[in-house]
Amino acid sequence: MEHEELLTKRKGKIAFLYLNRPEKFNALNISLLNKINSALKAISKDDKIRVIILTGIGEKAFAAGADISEFSEFKSKEAMELSKKGKEKVFDFIEEFSKPVIAAINGYALGGGLELALSCDIRIASNNALMGFPETSLGTIPGYGGTYRLAEIAGKGIAKEMILTCRKISAKEALEIGLISYLTEKNELLDKATEVANQIMMNSPNAINSAIKAINYSGRDSKKNCSEIESKYFSKCFDHPEFKKGVSAFLNKRKPNF
Numbered sequence: 001m002e003h004e005e006l007l008t009k010r011k012g013k014i015a016f017l018y019l020n021r022p023e024k025f026n027a028l029n030i031s032l033l034n035k036i037n038s039a040l041k042a043i044s045k046d047d048k049i050r051v052i053i054l055t056g057i058g059e060k061a062f063a064a065g066a067d068i069s070e071f072s073e074f075k076s077k078e079a080m081e082l083s084k085k086g087k088e089k090v091f092d093f094i095e096e097f098s099k100p101v102i103a104a105i106n107g108y109a110l111g112g113g114l115e116l117a118l119s120c121d122i123r124i125a126s127n128n129a130l131m132g133f134p135e136t137s138l139g140t141i142p143g144y145g146g147t148y149r150l151a152e153i154a155g156k157g158i159a160k161e162m163i164l165t166c167r168k169i170s171a172k173e174a175l176e177i178g179l180i181s182y183l184t185e186k187n188e189l190l191d192k193a194t195e196v197a198n199q200i201m202m203n204s205p206n207a208i209n210s211a212i213k214a215i216n217y218s219g220r221d222s223k224k225n226c227s228e229i230e231s232k233y234f235s236k237c238f239d240h241p242e243f244k245k246g247v248s249a250f251l252n253k254r255k256p257n258f
């Protein structure tokens, strides 16, 4: 019951997190964001969990945004706090998380819902999904990292077009612009996400963590710093036992067992 608005389920080495406010299209209120944060903190300490799959409960929505009813009376001071706290606890937290997080987008991913998906390492969507940023129609802009994460993933032109027009795009279009990696039938979404999780789990968890950290720098720092960061994480892998394991498996024509 602790994570009522967030259901957690475990299947082998995969943790499934289900956003569970279907009556509100899984709108992200503060309480749900806090629950995502505590669930992830618990997962970070659990060595048996290797990949997280984040999805929404219900037929309609992954998440239809931040909960508008919570911020309708806000002024800039509270809005600043909302944005900063949300990033710290969830959006940046996921992006920098030590284990890969896959967003399985099962319906509307709007506003904060799309920002949540963009914070994840990999996105997969079912063919009923619709994605967009309605914020400018509400008189504001995305505040949980959407402006720069969408620009990084799909390019500034697409980010401006989607944010300025509030146009919702289909999963097919999301696939075409590289916003998602796979498009599935509705009932095959979690199977596909599980298949991707299984592919990731064939590889070294230490190397995966290092790759996520290095990739997160790309485009956000000078070329020189990105290069240095990559060399740092690359070289650190060589002191990790998983490097010996991987290389010795290759040399002995076996599959490594990470």
Ligand code: COA
Pocket: 023, 024, 025, 027, 028, 064, 065, 066, 067, 068, 069, 108, 110, 111, 112, 134, 135, 138
């Ligand atoms: N915040 C709070 N409540 C939300 C919500 C949000 N972001 N998105 C949906 N809901 C609630 C609705 O208020 C409604 O609750 P109610 O039944 O108590 O009135 C319920 O979820 C269902 O939404 P409804 O609008 O009746 O469904 P619909 O099928 O007509 O439309 C959407 C679905 C997603 C298109 C529409 O709900 C919507 O535009 N939501 C807001 C999206 C948005 O602007 N997000 C960015 C926020 S910054």
